[in-house]
Amino acid sequence: MSAQQRNTEQAGAYRGIDTWPDARILEALAEGQERAIAAVRKAIPAIAAAAGILAERLAAGGRLIYAGAGTSIRIGVQDGSELPATFGMKEEQIAYLIAGGRAAMFETLADAEDDEADGAAQARFCGAGDTMLAIAASGATPFTVSAAKRAREKGAFVIAVVNNPGSRLAAVTDLEILLESGPEVIAGSTRLGAGTAQKAALNLLSTLTHIRLGAVHDGFMVNVEAGNAKLRDRAAGIIARIAMVDGARAEQALAAAQGQVKPAVLLCAGAQSIAAAQQLLVGAKGNLRLAMSRLADA
Incomplete structure (x- = not known):
């Protein structure tokens, strides 16, 4: 799917937004956030299915692995880093595959998301008991697609968290959580609606998982x-x-x-x-x- 075809990349009905009064701009942004939450509600069946699988695999000693680039992996790290203190999850059961490495959490290393070789290399330690959450608003991030493919080859169960239908990432994973948050108010700025949908979906997924695990x-x-x-x-x-x-x-x-x-x-x-x-x-x-x-x- 090309950038022109991706829903998250489409220009919406916001021509001239930079000339609008502040309150009208904020209303438009708030509406985008509301659409994001509505998209999460539609994805509840997939999130529930993912939580059941994840809980079973964590209970058996497997790891939870977050993979992604840019905003998507930052949201993933935020979700995962809270699990030990909140739910008593073992630190050694959580891992992160970050395009560009830990430095990319704080610096804009934009080209790192195109590094397919690094995605595959970072996923080399994945195993049969592990579950990967491969997160990409576009569903086409080369690093993330490559990491997901390698993890699945190694026997991990891979869940795609994407904001566009028919994505490359969903095609190489075991289960798709599709968050159709639609066009961004600021075209392509997926830290907005898509990011909100990802954060909410991961909140639901990790929380339901740990409810099922008795936390x-x-x-x-x-x-x-x-x-x-x-x-x-x-x-x-x-x-x-x-x-x-x-x-x-x-x-x-x-x-x-x-x-x-x-x-x-x-x-x-x-x-x-x-x-x-x-x-x-x-x-x-x-x-x-x-x-x-x-x-x-x-």
Whole structure:
């Protein structure tokens, strides 16, 4: 698909936008963001399917690999870098294939996205248990297409996150999440509507994945890493609400559990020790609701 044919590259109904009043310009930009979110809603079935596959593969010890160039990979890195603190995901289960390397996160290395050889080279470590999220608004970024092809050859399951239908990237992957955010208000500036759609879709995908992996209970982040005073307070509050105990008891249990919310909740709920709580969690495969049910039935 040529740039002229890509929806994200088409000029919209914004001729003369640079002469408009500020409020009208901002309204147009806001409408573009709303179209992006509408595109994500249409993609919910594909996102749900991707989350089911990703959760299963992560539970089996596989890695989550984000691949892309420019804005797309910056959004991917933002999503992935939050997962350990938010959901307790192991750092070693997350990897990034970045066109131009880490420097491209902060510098404009535009030609790096054309480097097919680098895409294939960076994907050489992908394995059969891994899942790649190959992100490209155009769906045609040479680095990303090449990385996706190599990862799939190595046995990884590859998911395309694209904003244009009928793309080269989707054609070489196992599952497509198509976000038809349409023409940008500023033609081709895919950090706008396409970027918003990508960010929202990745939010949905990674969150649903970790709900399925037992990292969320009643809307609380029960795998949160209590690494600072704010997060310790948050963790204690979560324990107090779930176990229905006061703050002092929650803090005591959190300390005994060395900052882990789930065993602390079980301790407050009647587990005889942290070891017993951990055993319950192992038996429940990390699912706090199931562990609490078994504790209540014991």
